Amino acid sequence: MIGCLCIHGFTGSPEELAPLAAYLQEKTDWQVVVPTLPGHGNGATLEGISHKDWVAYAEKELKKLLSACDEVYVIGFSMGGLIASILAAAYPVSKLVLLSAAAFYVNPQQLYKDIKEMISDSFKGNLQGNEMFQRYKRKIIHTPFSATIEFRKIVLLVRPLLKKIKIPTFIVQGEGDGIVPPKSAAFLYSRIGSDIKKIHMEPGAKHLICHCENKEQIFQAIYTFLQDEG
Template sequence: MIGCLIIHGFTGGPHEVEPLEEFLKQHTNWHVVSPTLPGHGEKLRLKGIFYYEWVRTAEEELKELLQVCDTVYVVGFSMGGMIASYLTVKYPVAKLVLLSAALYYINPRQLGIDIKNIMKDAMRGTLLQNELFQRYKRKIASTPISATTQFRKLVKDLRQHLPNVTAPTMIVQGLDDGVVPPKAAHVLHDSIGSEEKKLLFLEKAQHIICHCEEKDDLFQDILSFLGQEIKKSM
């Protein structure tokens, strides 16, 4: 049996990667899991949570998969990408996929564009229809400074393990990402020790890449990288 662990990002939840999870379940017979990291999910409760708790939860899910599956893939989105990279060093992961991995964060150029669009919608009286504003308003209001500090510690501590990643790795980055700058993908590509590495940029994708308009092609590329053909029924 093949297993696949998908790890969501900071202040997010499985809903961030749900389209990919559903795609893999539809087109394979894999055992796909996407756990909710402590303090995350639809209602954030991040106060008092330490970053090693996020890592430990993902690690326990991976260990369970390795017990029942012959082959295991790991996919990490944003902060989940850093966790996925670290786990790939510790455990026999067959392949690794990094989506908008948060090696660096806050893309000033794209963030400026996003803020301008939010301001335009505010002036038009359509701010409540701006998905980006609604998403980040919720996250900012529900994210204590201590949680952001833990996120920064996680990135700092786990990035040192990148040269030890040897599993074949696919790195995907959106060029319109207002959180993770495109240069992060290049640095990841250069830092990871794998001999087999694939770097893919999506022109129109923002940070929540599994929900972007290019997602159908992206998911097929991921499945192809993981060595599975798309079912004829498509």
């Protein structure tokens, strides 16, 4: 049996990866697991949560899959991509998929455009219909500064480990991402130690790559990569 661990992003939830998880479950008989990291999810708080808690929880979920499955893939979104990379450097994972992985954080030019659009929608009385506002209002309002520091620790922790990743890796990045700049994907591609790695830049796609307009084609590319024997 094949297992697939999907790890969501900072202040996010499994919903960030839900469309991809559903796609894989429909196409395969794999055991697809999308856990909620400590301090995330409805009613939870990030206050007092350490980056070590996030990594340890993902590690626990990975160990469950490794004990139950013949082969395990790990998919990580945003900060989850960094956690996935940490696991791939330390455990016998077969393949790694990084989605909008946050080796760098905040793309100023694109974020400026997104904020201008959000302000425009506010003046038009359409703020509640603005996708960025709906997706990120919880981050803006409820994220303690201490949690942001813990996120930064994940970024620093993963960088020296990238060269230890020797498994096939697929990196997907939206060119219109205002949260993670496109240079993050290029950085990961250059640093990951695998001889088998590919990168896909999606024109116009923003940070939530699994919810973008062209998501079905992206999912197909991920599925093909995971199915490939190479």
